[in-house]
Amino acid sequence: MPNVVALDPAAAMFDAMLEGWARQQRSRCLGLKTIRERLGLVRRFAAYCGTWPWQWTPEDVEAYFASAVSGDRPLAxxxxxxxxxDLQVFCAFVADARYGWASACLEEFGEVPVQVCHPWNTAAHVAAYEGRPGRRALTYDELQALFDAADDRTEEVRASGRKGTLTAWRDALLIKTVYAYGLRRREAAMLDLSDLRHNPRAADYGRFGALEVRFGKASRGSPPKRRTVLTVPDMDWIVPLLAAWVDDARPQLEPGAHPALWVTERCGRISLRRLDEVFASLRERAGLPEVLELHALRHSYVTHLVEFGYPERFVQEQVGHRWGSTTALYTWVSDEFRNRLLEDSLARRARPPGERAAPDRDNPAGRPRGER
Incomplete structure (x- = not known):
């Protein structure tokens, strides 16, 4: 109403800015989680400064982020x-003349919001990989230790006679499936029985010739990306394990008409948190470094496909990367693999012209097996 005056005009203006920015982001189809996190950041920044957006200065940015990268738990x-x-985007929104916030602030407070994030006071994007240095792919020995820990845990639960054998086996198989198909956490959790696919070129695998991933990582407000991940011969040990789960174990949980591939004992879909908890538990049991996370299995998948000799483009399509450079960042080829390439190159140079080397089919890399 035109005659109504806000008791706190500054707070009312700030709330209206945030609501307008949230509306703009929703119109771009950005995820609600992304929007909530951005709004939370702006509110925390305003509380830290003790001022309103039309009063912010570049010095406020420098002070806020200088404190964020210091202390016991600095931000990455x-x-x-x-x-x-995100803060730069908000400032651009409220300073844009098309939205009228600048003129409204000038009329009400005699000040206008300006852009306070600039190249000279913000972090530069100079490295292709900005993750923690400790994040990496698992070695073959580490991966086998993880799988063995999962199987041992299942055997212990079964031998104890306690309830939970089926869920322990499910957890072990779920971890192996994440690796065998290079899945992200949400991609694995959202798999349904209908996502199991036949591959005419790999008829021996039956309905486990491929996985239809329908909840791939979205970007810039797009719907989840879809892709088909083929079962590769080097990891076809996953086929009989999945068959045993779908045909024998899963029905014992009595999921009814629930479509999820990974169901809980309460007939629901497994949660993302549960995946993290399972991996952390098995990682500790296997004695692996704490820096390794569930996503390390995806790094391992990419790395091992490269070491197995699959073309880079094939690997990129399997994991759903838009750019080959992203796939390259996931690749952590081992010294053993590089030394083997070096030895092969030296052997080719020393070999008489016309002589061919015999192929080695004896699993020289010690590839992990998911089954015992």
């Missing part, structure tokens, strides 16, 4: 750069 470089980008 990628997190700082992302938050600075």
């Amino acid at each position: 470089h990628s997190t700082v750069r992302g938050q600075q980008g």
Whole structure:
């Protein structure tokens, strides 16, 4: 109403800015989680400064993020750069003349919002990989230790006679499936029985010749990306394990008409948190470094496909990367693999012209097996 005056005009203006920015982001189809996190950042920044957006200065940005990268738990470089980008987007929104916030602030407070994030006071994107240095692919020995820990845990639960044998086996198989298909956490959790696919070129695998991933990582407000991940011969040990789960174990949980591939004992879909908890538990049991996370299995999948000799483009399509450079960042080829390439190159140079080397089919890399 035109005659109504806000008791706190500054707070009312700030709330209206945030609501307008949230509306703009929703119109771009950005995820609600993304929007909530951005709004939370702006509110925390305003509380830290003790001022309103039309009063912010570049010095406020420098003070806020200088404190964020110090202390006992400093923010990672990628997190700082992302938050600075979000704050820059908000400032661009409220300073844009097309939205009228600048003129409204000038009329009400005699000041206007300006852009406070600039190249000279924000983190630069100079490295292709900004994750923690400790993140990497698992070695073959580490991967086998993880699988053995999963199987041992299942056997212990079964031998104890306690309830939970089926879920322990499900957890072990779920971890192996994440690796065998290079899945992200949400991609694995959202798999349905209908996502199991036949591959005419791999008829021996039956309905486990491929997985239809329908909840791939979205970007810039797009719907989840879809892709088909083929079962590769080097990891076809997963086929009989999945068959045993679908045909024998899963029905014992009595899921009814629930479509999820991975169901809980309460006939629901497994949660993302549960995946993290399972991996952390098995990682500790196997004695692996704490820096390794569930996503390390996806790094391992990419790395091992490269070491097995699959073309880079094939690997990129399997994991659903838009750019080959992203796939390259996931690749952590081992010294053993590089030395083997070096030895092969030296052997070719020493071999008489016309002589061919015999192929080695004896699993020289010690590839992990998911089954015992």
